[in-house]
Amino acid sequence: MGVLGKISLFTVFFSSFLIIPPVIPFNACSGIAWGAEIKSFGTDGQNGQSGQPGQNSQNADNMTIFSDGSPLTLNLAGRDGQSGQNGSNGETANCGNQPVNVRYNVQAPDGGNGGNGGNGGDGGNGGSLTIYATDPAYLRQIYVNAAGGKAGQPGQGGMGGQGCLCENPYWTIETCTGKPGDPDYRCTTAEFRCQNGRNGTNGLNGVAGREGLVGKLTLINLDKPLETDEPAATVTMATLKDKGYILSRNIWETRTGARALLASGSIIDDQYLALVERLERSFILVWNAPQSFQNFADQKISISLENNQGIKVDLPQDLWIEGTTQQQKNFTQFIVYNAMRSQDATQLESQGLLGNRRDLKLTLVDKANQSNLIATKFKISYRTTQSDPRFRPVSDYTTKYEGEIPEDLISLDGNKFTINVGQLPINDRDLRSGLGVEIKLVGTRSFAGYTAEQTITVREVLGPFK
Known part of the structure; x- marks a missing residue:
């Protein structure tokens, strides 16, 4: 380890006054600057290795048996988790020789950190047991050990290595300029220090594993596979x-008392599942x-x-x-x-208009031929225009009537609907020959609680009565 960040306050003495350099706070990334050059000696001890974690144990196999009252011993215990390994100790620093009478500060080497201990492995779960038995007394002949495996023990952290101590914690060196007796003759004395090495930190202990869960019982009162x-x-x-x-x-x-059903000393979860x-x-x-x-x-x-x-x-x-x-x-x-x-409920198709004025009729055909099953109601929007709506879009429609069509104006013959449009409350002038009309029908069709709607639009020019 380097020497930056390891030296506390040092002083430099002069013959006529004392200078105390500023202390810069510790910073592990950038280090600190001393008032004089800092050099390290010796070699830091290496850090210890962390211990390997213990392996988790596998769960015990589940088992299904058919009991006839014969004595039986079953080992369904989970295996114990493995222990974590100990971390190794940090190495002691190699001190070497401390430099003497040098014009710089020195840093002794640090001891290595101890390795962390490995975590313990989890214990395996006990196996679950399914028993087919037609007589509860048969269960008393069955001893079961379905304990969960023990948790693996944690590894211990390694000890930190020893750092080196300075043989000579401080020393002074005098420096003179000029010749003795001359007016400009001056001498100064500087103090230098040695910083002791740090002992390595001890490694952390590992964490114990998890105890395995105890197995469960399922009881089926049958003599054949469920x-x-x-x-x-x-x-x-x-x-x-x-x-x-x-x-x-x-x-x-879900019931309780599984252990009381089995042979004395059986190890299993006391809650069990029964068919x-x-x-x-x-x-x-x-x-x-x-x-x-x-x-x-x-x-x-x-x-x-x-x-x-x-x-x-x-x-x-x-x-x-x-x-x-x-x-x-x-x-x-x-x-x-x-x-x-x-889709058969929406197969109505227009057969066009017939007649004019009060004899104007609209005919529809049910292409699916289901109208004997389906109840049908109609709403109508009757609009007129002075234009011919058959060959080009028209924008000057005027609504003359909107509303439901009374049932007495609708007749059904097989799959054919006839709607007496001329009998609706529409003015005679809006039913005359040569008038462009748009009739929009909305049919609501219902059957056995189901409903569907279909919209049919007819655009024609009313002709003479035929």
Whole structure:
């Protein structure tokens, strides 16, 4: 280590007065400047090496057994964590020889710092045990050691090495100018010092590892492997109709007293998990709809087992179904009475206007032919213009009527709607031949709780009555 930052106050004496140089605070990066040159001697001791940390131990393997009452001893203990290594000691400084009667200050060498101790490794967790046993008395024949491994001990920090002490802490040197007896003859005396070396600092002790966790018990009152949960599924309608589907859920309960169930002296977490019940519920799709099932066979339905043990049905957004769910003890039926795709609700198409004045009618055709299932209501906006709106955009429309169309002005014949526009409260002059009109219909179509809207716009010039 260098000498900067190690020298305290020094003084320089002259024959007629005392000079005290300024003391500059310690700065480990830039050092300090003495009033005279500073040189070090000897060699600083090397720092000690830090100890290696102890390795963490692996967790013990988990185990599953089927108990028939036979005595059994199981070692599921986690292994202990390894201890951290000690840090090595710092080396003692090599002092060498202190320079004598020199015209500069000197710094003795420092001892090396001790290395830090390594941290201890973590102990491994004890293995968890799953026991299938149909008789609780069988458990008394099973001794289990599922203790967690002990924590690894920390390494100790190394001792710091000794620094060197100055043999001669200070000395003076006289300097004269001129000849004795001459008026300009002057002598001055300067003092120089030696700074002792610093002892190395002791290394830090490591930190102990973590104790391993004790293993846990899971108890299953069955004599065959427990099947996994399947509380939800997404399945095609064809599968649900032809085969049905079984949803399941295992019901668990956290209890205390695991050690009392096992052989005396067993080491295991006292809280354990016990299977209370396995729920299995069947689901089937019953197709009582007049529509062909083949048009819907590939559609997928999501089903899920709820907390009340019933089955919830989630249909895709593009599928409109009229149906009902019938829940029995372990069996659920989903009965479909009618079905359609959502896009079939918005397949209305204008067939144009017919007549004028009070006999003006607008005809629509349902291209999906679903109007026998769907309830339909219409709103209308009736606007007129002096221009011909059929071939170019028109900006001078004037609204003559807006509102819902009464049901008695709408007739349905198969898939054909006829709307008696001329019977709406519109002035005769706004229904005359040769007048440009824009009719905007908004159809609201509803089926089994589903709703969709479709907007149809017709632009024509009213002609003579046909």
